[in-house]
Amino acid sequence: MDLAWYEENGQTPPQTFEDLLLPEYAGQTVVTNPATSSPGLALLAATVGAFGETTAEGTGGWINYWASLRDNDLLVVDGWSDAYYVDFSGGGGDGVRPVVLSYASSPPFTVGDDGEARTAALLDTCFRQVEYAGVLAGAENPEGARAFIDFLLSEPFQADVPEQMYVYPIDSSVELPQEWVDFAPLASSPWSVPADTIAQERSEWINLWTATVLR
Template sequence: MYVSMGWSDAYYGQFSRAKGGTRPIVISYASSPAAEVFYSEKKIEESPTAAVLAPQTVFRQIEFVGILKDTQMPAVARRLVDFMLTEAFQKDIPLNMWVFPAVTGTPLPDVFARYAQEATDPVVLDPEFVESNRDRWIEAWTEAVLR
């Protein structure tokens, strides 16, 4: 196993399909093919890589926003959350965060709709299993990253 210094180094430095690195596989996002087309130096119609989302091989990552219980400014926090749920904000998410919008039915930009994939059969772990293994996994990850 090889652990890179970060996503950019892994994708643009080590990954053989992106910039001629020596690693044929990189763990990335299912939206990476859309980002490759969007940011390509030359106009391309097909992504040079593909997201492979075989059943039970991916995890669904969900990003949240919330209001902390003891916040000193709950009204301001509520306004921010409300703003983040507006159509304008949601439509802006795919080409800035390279994730799917939270609000169902938000129209996707063409490049995102065409090339990004959504995990339809992600791995789901029992929370108790995660709780009982978390410390061991963090230790193993820390050892792999720091070696």
């Protein structure tokens, strides 16, 4: 969320999923479509974890939350770049919405000359998103692929991940940049859904979300 926007407009920033449904935050949120964006799918899964499953008829649970968010003038776009750089007020462009679906590790990217971040994450709405790399079965050069994985896991590469990719390194022994320590704390209690449940239900979730939010 864009801290400067809230300060300039004399409004207390939202903190929770429920806050985003309040009338005073109408028209402030932009998210990405879970059918076209991995952060969008992560947010959908977070709401499943937070509000529970829906009925077979498509009522209750997480879908009711999304219906309410839609009715509070939610904006949905296809990809993260458009959401962050076009529609988000804190993305450096002409956006007007102060709440954007992004990563909790984004705020260090907005640290200004004064040493303060212009944005902050809503840590009570987070879902842990993990990026993987591996060697495919039947790869033409498995030895080279394994060497590349070893390189990705090396200390120099892992130490460079935060400021190059704006994600946390998998190696917890790596010393984080001070801006990350100050402005990118990990969510202490992220929402979660079992991986096998996501794999089994993802397509149906997206279909139901699309029918409800993009109607």
